[in-house]
Each structure stands twice: as C-alpha cells, then as structure tokens.
Amino acid sequence: MGEGSPFKDTVLKGKVALITGGGSGIGLEISTQFGLHGASVAIMGRRRHVLDEAVASLQSLGIQAMALEGDVRKKEDARRVVETVVNAMGRLDILVNGAAGNFLVAPEDLSPNGFKTVMDIDTLGTFTMCHAAVEYLKKGGKGKDPAEIGGLIISISALLHYGANWYQIHVAAAKAAVDSLTRSLALEWGTDYNIRCNAIAPGPIADTPGMDKLNPKESELSAEQLGIPLRRVGEKWDIAMSAVYLAAETGKYVNGHVLVVDGGSWLAKPRPISKGQLRQFGRAIEQRSRTTKLPSSKL
Ligand code: COA
Numbered sequence: 550m551g552e553g554s555p556f557k558d559t560v561l562k563g564k565v566a567l568i569t570g571g572g573s574g575i576g577l578e579i580s581t582q583f584g585l586h587g588a589s590v591a592i593m594g595r596r597r598h599v600l601d602e603a604v605a606s607l608q609s610l611g612i613q614a615m616a617l618e619g620d621v622r623k624k625e626d627a628r629r630v631v632e633t634v635v636n637a638m639g640r641l642d643i644l645v646n647g648a649a650g651n652f653l654v655a656p657e658d659l660s661p662n663g664f665k666t667v668m669d670i671d672t673l674g675t676f677t678m679c680h681a682a683v684e685y686l687k688k689g690g691k692g693k694d695p696a697e698i699g700g701l702i703i704s705i706s707a708l709l710h711y712g713a714n715w716y717q718i719h720v721a722a723a724k725a726a727v728d729s730l731t732r733s734l735a736l737e738w739g740t741d742y743n744i745r746c747n748a749i750a751p752g753p754i755a756d757t758p759g760m761d762k763l764n765p766k767e768s769e770l771s772a773e774q775l776g777i778p779l780r781r782v783g784e785k786w787d788i789a790m791s792a793v794y795l796a797a798e799t800g801k802y803v804n805g806h807v808l809v810v811d812g813g814s815w816l817a818k819p820r821p822i823s824k825g826q827l828r829q830f831g832r833a834i835e836q837r838s839r840t841t842k843l844p845s846s847k848l
Contacts, residue, residue, distance in 0.1 A: 554586065554790065560797040561745055564618075569621050572599040574757040575705060577606075578785035579645055579792045584612030591615045591634040594648070600721050613638075619799030621648045621674030626786035627681035640692030643683040643796050646704040646727075648673040651682055653716040661688065664719045671723035675704050676730055687742030697762045699743030700799070702732055703792055706748040706807055708815040717763075724750075728807050745804040749791050752811020776817030783812060820838045836845030 550655045566583045567756040570576035571592030580590045584607055592607075592614065594600050600616035607614035617633055635641050650670040654663065679702055685691055686700030718810035727748060753775055755761055758784070764770055772781050792809050794800055809815065822830075830847035 550801040554582065554793070556586055556790075556793055556797060556799075559587045559642040560584060560793065560799075562797070564641050564642040565591070565634065566593045566643035566645060566796070567593060567634050567641060567682070568645040568647055569593045569674070570649060570705075572596065574759065575751060575754060575785050575788050577603050578647070579635065579647065579816065580607060580614070580791040580824075581610065581612070582786070582789035582793050582846040583643070584614060584738050586600045586797070587642070587716035588781045588796075589638050591617060591630075592609055592636065593617045593619050593621070593630050595620055601649040612742075620629065621646075621678055622669045624677050626679065627677045628790070631678075631681045632824075635685050635691055640716075642681060642700045644678060644682045644702045646685060646702070647791065649705065649759075649804070651759060652715075653763065653765075653842055654719070655716055656718045659719060664722075667719040668726070671720065672726040672730070673726055677802075679730075679734060683738060683742065683744070686744050688737070698746070699738075701796055702731075702734065702738075702744065702746040703795055704748040705788075706731070706750040708750050708752060708809065708811055709802070711815045718759070721774070731807060739804050741784060745800070747795050747800070747803055748807040749788060749795075750807050750809045750811065751783065751788045752778065754785055754788060757785060771784075773812060776819075777812045777814040778811050778817060779812035781812065783810065 561583055566588045568576050568580045570592060571580040572594040580592050581600040584590050590607065590612060592603055597618055600618065603615040614638060617630045619630045621627060648670060650667045669781060674802050688699035689695050704727050706727050707720060707724040709721040714721060731746050731748045738746060753764065787810055790807055795803060
C-alpha cells in the first residue's frame with residue numbers, strides 16, 4: 550500500500566463493490582482502498598487460493614469482504630456471483646472490471662484462439678459482468694432507496710491501443726473495445742438507469758502481474774528507458790486512489806471518461822535536441838530556415 554489517503558475514510562460508507570480480478574495486483578489494491586474508505590467488497594477470480602489469501606488480508610484490515618470463484622467469460626458464473634453478492638451484502642453499487650489476460654507475443658506467433666482468449670476475458674468478460682450487474686446497479690435497483698442515484702462501473706483499460714505497441718496486438722484490440730463499450734454504456738445506461746461508466750488506463754505500475762509480464766525481469770527497462778516523463782513507474786495506490794475518486798462524491802459528474810494514470814508515459818517521445826543546444830542554436834536555425842531560398846519548383 551502507498552502513503553495515506555487524502556480522502557476521508559467514510560467516503561464509500563454503505564457502498565458495496567464487486568471487483569473482478571480483485572485477488573491480486575491492481576484489483577486487490579482497489580479492493581483494499583475501497584474497503585478502507587468504508588465499502589464492503591466482494592472479489593471475484595479463478596484461483597481459490599489467491600482469493601482466500603486476499604480475503605484474509607482484507608479482513609485483517611477490518612474490511613467486510615467475501616470471495617467468489619468464477620470466470621468472467623462464463624455468463625452463468627457472472628450471474629451467480631452478482632446474485633450471491635447482492636444476497637449476502639444487500640445491494641450492489643460499484644462494479645470494477647479488473648479481470649484481464651495478457652502475454653507478450655508476436656502477431657505471427659499468436660493463434661487466432663490466443664487472440665480470442667484475450668478478447669473473451671477482457672472485452673466479452675467486461676460486457677458479461679456489466680450485463681449481469683445492470684439490474685442491481687441501476688437507480689432503484691434491489692436494496693436501494695428509490696431517491697438514491699444509480700451505481701458505477703469502472704473498467705481497467707490500458708494505453709496499448711494509443712498508437713500501437715509491440716507484441717500486444719490482442720490486448721490492444723481488447724482494450725480499445727473496452728474503451729468503446731465504456732462510452733456506449735455511459736450514454737445508454739447513464740440516460741436510462743443513472744449508471745456512470747468510466748475506465749482507468751494505468752501506465753507502468755510496479756509490483757503487478759501486468760508489469761511482470763510486460764517488463765520482465767530478464768530484460769527489465771528502467772522508468773527512464775520506458776520514457777516516462779515523471780521518471781518513475783506508478784504505484785498500485787495511484788490507480789486505487791483514482792478509483793476512489795471516481796466512486797466517491799468527487800466523481801459524481803464523471804461519465805464516459807477513460808482516466809489515464811501513467812505519469813504521462815504514453816506521450817513520451819525522444820528529445821530531438823538538448824535544451825542547451827536549443828538555446829545555443831535555436832535562433833540560428835530559425836534564421837537559416839527564413840533566409841534559405843526555396844527552389845522555385847517548391848514555391
Ligand atoms: N503466447 C502465445 N499464445 C499463448 C500464450 C503465449 N504466451 N499463452 C496462451 N496462448 C494461447 C494458447 O496457445 C491458446 O491458443 P491455442 O489453443 O491456439 O494453442 C490460447 O492462448 C488459450 O490458452 P489457455 O492457456 O488455454 O488460456 P487460459 O484461459 O487458461 O489462460 C491466459 C488465459 C492465456 C490469458 C493466461 O495468461 C491467464 O489466465 N492470465 C490471467 C492473468 C493475467 O494475464 N494477468 C495479467 C493482467 S495484465
């Protein structure tokens with residue numbers, strides 16, 4: 550966990566959150582911070598032992614937490630998990646789609662089934678969970694006062710599809726679709742059910758399965774080599790605080806937004822000339838380009 554929170558520890562009091570992929574990495578940090586800010590949390594994942602360990606750690610912090618085994622690719626699992634959460638915790642306010650699949654692979658080495666597997670987890674799984682939860686998230690959903698506002702969906706996206714990235718064709722396509730469905734649901738379910746739908750796109754975040762896979766120890770690149778303007782990789786805390794911001798009163802007018810939390814890394818470009826050289830030669834270069842006569846064919 551990172552340093553202390555700038556939010557009051559009651560900003561999510563009374564809320565119930567379901568976090569897919571909540572047993573590890575960014576998902577577990579979001580679960581932890583939601584819990585520390587007053588929410589009850591349910592985490593969903595495929596590996597029992599990971600879930601058990603995560604729930605024990607949440608409960609040791611005094612958080613009301615439960616774990617549910619399930620695969621976001623299976624609509625019967627999605628329905629069962631959502632219904633179990635509502636039955637046990639009384640309502641559902643926030644769905645976080647954190648479950649994701651990823652591996653580095655060159656396009657020609659990726660089978661169509663490998664491509665489909667990631668689309669199924671990241672994109673279809675996100676839609677499947679949203680579809681199973683909408684009935685409960687909406688204004689007037691089970692367990693809610695009719696005067697209350699509707700719920701919130703946060704999907705964990707990525708930056709891979711901003712331009713292009715090496716060895717990530719499958720995940721880039723899947724997350725581009727996640728951004729698109731975030732905006733569609735923000736429009737349609739915002740209008741019809743008062744549900745807000747947003748995404749968070751993390752940059753390189755330390756101590757996560759994603760970082761282990763995408764920046765493996767064997768060829769680890771430093772923050773500088775990764776070209777991150779803020780010259781450091783992010784912490785899971787940075788992502789979790791963004792999720793708390795969206796879930797608390799602070800985010801009540803944010804709908805259809807993909808919040809990039811990456812220290813500016815996707816904007817990174819090599820510097821073409823040092824600042825010293827720029828100051829020394831900049832005006833001379835400008836002067837030269839003004840006085841150089843273009844050939845008449847280019848005029
Ligand atoms: N390189 C190329 N292809 C790969 C691959 C790799 N590293 N890993 C899996 N695949 C392909 C398989 O070959 C298979 O395709 P095929 O049937 O044509 O051979 C297809 O993907 C499905 O593989 P399978 O292992 O059956 O999928 P799974 O459902 O058990 O696992 C993964 C899903 C592959 C995404 C797995 O990495 C996973 O479960 N990850 C979850 C955690 C995670 O990735 N977190 C990171 C978040 S950023």
